[in-house]
Amino acid sequence: MILLLGIPTEPPLAMVRERLDAMGAAYTMLSQRDALASAVEVAIGSGAEAAITGRIEVDGRRIALERCVGAYLRPMDESALPEVADDPPGSPRRRRLRAWHDALMTWSEVTPARIVNRISAMGSNASKPFQAQSIMACGFLTPETLVSNDPLEVRRFHSEHGRVIFKSMSGVRSIVRELDAEDFGRLDAIRWCPVQFQAFVPGENVRVHVVGERVFATRILSEATDYRYAAQQVGESALLEAAALDAAIEARCVELAQRLDLPFAGIDLKFTPQGETYCFEVNPSPGYSYYEANTGQPISLAVAEHLAG
Amino acid sequence: MLTLILAHRHDVHARWIADQLRARLHDAALIAVESLVHGTRWDHRLDRLGARSGLVLGDGRELRQEDVLGVVNRIALIPPELVGRANAEDRLYALQEWTALFMSWLRSIPAPVLNRPDARGLCGAWRSPAEWAALAISVGLPTHRVTLGSSQEMTAFMPLPAGSLPLASIIVAGRGAVWIPRSRRAGVGPCALPSTAPGDRPAEESAPGAPVDSTGSPAAPVLRGSLGDCRRIAPALGECAMKLASRAGCELLGLDFAVAPGGGVVLSGVTPMPDLRAGGAPLVDAIESRLSGRGALRPAPAAGTTAPRARAEALSR
Numbered sequence: 092m093i094l095l096l097g098i099p100t101e102p103p104l105a106m107v108r109e110r111l112d113a114m115g116a117a118y119t120m121l122s123q124r125d126a127l128a129s130a131v132e133v134a135i136g137s138g139a140e141a142a143i144t145g146r147i148e149v150d151g152r153r154i155a156l157e158r159c160v161g162a163y164l165r166p167m168d169e170s171a172l173p174e175v176a177d178d179p180p181g182s183p184r185r186r187r188l189r190a191w192h193d194a195l196m197t198w199s200e201v202t203p204a205r206i207v208n209r210i211s212a213m214g215s216n217a218s219k220p221f222q223a224q225s226i227m228a229c230g231f232l233t234p235e236t237l238v239s240n241d242p243l244e245v246r247r248f249h250s251e252h253g254r255v256i257f258k259s260m261s262g263v264r265s266i267v268r269e270l271d272a273e274d275f276g277r278l279d280a281i282r283w284c285p286v287q288f289q290a291f292v293p294g295e296n297v298r299v300h301v302v303g304e305r306v307f308a309t310r311i312l313s314e315a316t317d318y319r320y321a322a323q324q325v326g327e328s329a330l331l332e333a334a335a336l337d338a339a340i341e342a343r344c345v346e347l348a349q350r351l352d353l354p355f356a357g358i359d360l361k362f363t364p365q366g367e368t369y370c371f372e373v374n375p376s377p378g379y380s381y382y383e384a385n386t387g388q389p390i391s392l393a394v395a396e397h398l399a400g
Numbered sequence: 401m402l403t404l405i406l407a408h409r410h411d412v413h414a415r416w417i418a419d420q421l422r423a424r425l426h427d428a429a430l431i432a433v434e435s436l437v438h439g440t441r442w443d444h445r446l447d448r449l450g451a452r453s454g455l456v457l458g459d460g461r462e463l464r465q466e467d468v469l470g471v472v473n474r475i476a477l478i479p480p481e482l483v484g485r486a487n488a489e490d491r492l493y494a495l496q497e498w499t500a501l502f503m504s505w506l507r508s509i510p511a512p513v514l515n516r517p518d519a520r521g522l523c524g525a526w527r528s529p530a531e532w533a534a535l536a537i538s539v540g541l542p543t544h545r546v547t548l549g550s551s552q553e554m555t556a557f558m559p560l561p562a563g564s565l566p567l568a569s570i571i572v573a574g575r576g577a578v579w580i581p582r583s584r585r586a587g588v589g590p591c592a593l594p595s596t597a598p599g600d601r602p603a604e605e606s607a608p609g610a611p612v613d614s615t616g617s618p619a620a621p622v623l624r625g626s627l628g629d630c631r632r633i634a635p636a637l638g639e640c641a642m643k644l645a646s647r648a649g650c651e652l653l654g655l656d657f658a659v660a661p662g663g664g665v666v667l668s669g670v671t672p673m674p675d676l677r678a679g680g681a682p683l684v685d686a687i688e689s690r691l692s693g694r695g696a697l698r699p700a701p702a703a704g705t706t707a708p709r710a711r712a713e714a715l716s717r
Contacts, residue, residue: 132549135533143534145549191550193528200527201534214519217496220444220504221517224451236446238501244443260504261496283484284494285442285501 092158093118093398094147096195097165102380103391104165110395119154121147121195123172127184131194135201143201145194156198161205161398165376166192205354205398212352213375217262220287222351222373229347231360231370234289242278245270245288254291256316267317291316294363297334299341300379301348301356302393306341309382310334331385340368347373355394401469403428403691406436406506413676414474420684426469426692431457433475437482437498444505451508470691471513472652473506473523474673512691514573514652515672524650524672529558532670539643543667544660560668563661570638571679572645572653574690577638578682583659586634590680593638633665644670651690 093111097104099122111118121129133145133156145156169175169192170185178184199206215222223233237248238260249255249270257274259265268274269291296311296318313329315321321329336344340360347370348356357377361369379390403421407414409432421428439458445451455463483494503517515524527535533546544559566582570593581587637657645653654674660666676683 126550130550132547132552133530134545134547135530135537135543136545186553187550190548190553193554194548194550194552197528197530197548197554200531211520211525217519218500218503220446220451221500221507223446224504224507227446227450232448233446235448238444238504239442241441241443244441259493259497260500261493262500263493263496284497285444286497 092154092160094121094159094162095119095165096121096123096162098123098167101165101167102384103378104163106380106383106391107163107394107398110392111399114395114399116395116399119147119149119152121149123166123169123192124174125149126169126172126188126191127174129191131191131198133194133198143198145198147195156202159202159204160400161207162199163207163394163398164196164199164210205400207355207394207398208353208375215351216373216375219258219260219372225350226347226370226373229343229350229370231343231347232367234292234369234371236290237288238285239288240281240283240285242281245278245281245286246275248288248290252290255288256291257286257288260285260287266320269316292361292363292369294361294369297336297360297362298382299336299344299358299360300377300382300388300390300393301344301353301358302390303354303397304345305393306336306344307382307388307390307393308334308336308341309386309388331382333386333388351375354397401427402463402467403469404463404471405430405474406471407432407474408476408479409434411474414472416677417472417684417687420681421688424684424688426688431463433478434482436502437478442501444501444508446504451504453505453508465509465511468509468511470511471506471509472687472691473513473515473517475502476521476523476526476673478502478522512574512651514687514690515650518649521672524652525648526672527648527670528554529556529669530554533558533667535647536640536644536667536670539640539647541637541640541644541655541667542665558667558669560658560666561660561662564658564666564668566668567657567659567665568634569657569674569678570641570655571674571676571683571686572638572641572651572655573679573683573686574651575642576682576686576689577641578679578686579634579638580678580680582656590678590682592682592685593635637665648672652687 093116095104095108095118099105099120108120130148135143147154169188175185175188196210200209200211215225220236220238226233239245255270256267257270258267298309298311300307310332311318311329313321315324317324318329321327344358347358351373353375357374357379359371361371382388383390403426405414405418405428414430418428418430435458441456443454453465457463478495478498480491480495483491499522502522506513506517518525520526530546530548533543536543544561546559548554568582568586569580571578577593578590579593580590641655645651650672652672654671655667656669657665658668
């Protein structure tokens, strides 16, 4: 049995579900929208009770958690679910919803089943420079980075590198922007909260999806500083095409995903005209559907096959 | 070389360990998270040479990572009140950014750090009681059954059989473990635990059922001991505690044990931020040993040099 957790219509989850259907694999969709009508119990015992056991009741069925061989977790913030939109903070329904998620997430942390991906492993992305230290340990280059709350040091860094971008350090999504003259006028604002600046690295963006030991590389053709926002930044969307990577780079990507304990990872690379390979970050919960839809790469099939074992 | 004690301003354990290390002539500086967020000039860099930092504290003191002998890190989180009076969204953003910086900075320090940050927490790999229980079982520690579910909110405490009484704590620090009695029958005063001699282990029971380990490793046999075995079970518990700390990725880890009404010993709590003062001199020995790599007193300074104690006191003002 494979568990799928999230919003069933969300493309990454829906695409894996379609592949599991095609494979004839047994799975259960745990929709967060139905969580209040579902029940979960998990037990962890020692001695004569030494096992991780539990059950889920959903759609009138009872599923033993011991039978689950894999789970794909794509949960949204449960406090933002429409089902509890009118409930005040701390309401019994909100607390029950929280407990339902806590139980499942705890189970996913301790079960030997294949989990894509454990919440604990996703935490490395909460600090990009922290994660970058793992990236460097795998032999990738990382852009020259300054994190500072000192405007003078930022000016020096800019003088040294010419083109500098800035973006969030944490897991908060931010649009990558180039530091420009207007920004210099408000640099004093960094004194209360340090900001991450990086030397701009020219070259070709490649998104690599690693699933277990399988690697899917997608080349991105765009002039935008942040290709995810290419239409806004340069007036036209990025073009995506499947790419082939050098075997050594592929192996390094697999090693990096394993080091971060991520069976499924989205790795952002950049290949410079000088032949160097930079790695910007590793996304621990990749929204791969955009890449699959544009290239036909069978990423969802790889995820489904990984879950099935 | 400087030993840093990083903590929240009112952390009495941090002040205690700083005083203890200074009393042993370590150059120990107690630095509050408040002063690191307010008034410190940060320069944290990553490049081809790796990650490194240079900090200038509010009073002009420089903190260079090559001067750091070791770190006792007791910063569990960045206090929300430190990020000013911005609107809620900006405050949350600033908190996450500061946390991200601390994670990277503490990871990049080449000297020993007790504990290093982890994806689960700023001062070590925090886990829920259920996760600690699963990990504890995998190294053979006796635990009470943990249950959770949609009709049962998660608590911050490990469940215990009704009527259980505190027995003792163990604090692991690097390669050392200290036994801290919490009941008269567990002994008097903290003491360093020796390694278990062969043939001196209490009875073990093979744990039936599925492996209780997310890696799929087979669970270790579970220790079975009672209060009457206290002298024998303490070293064995210490050995398991060391394994637990190693698997958890926490070089500094506190474990609490209780005695169930039937007399069996059971794990009652685990924390990466233990009660240091209770560990007394044996714990200072273990921490000192881990931080310095030798555990010996620092030699007295040569004439004409600044005494470490004076420097440390100046740094801790």
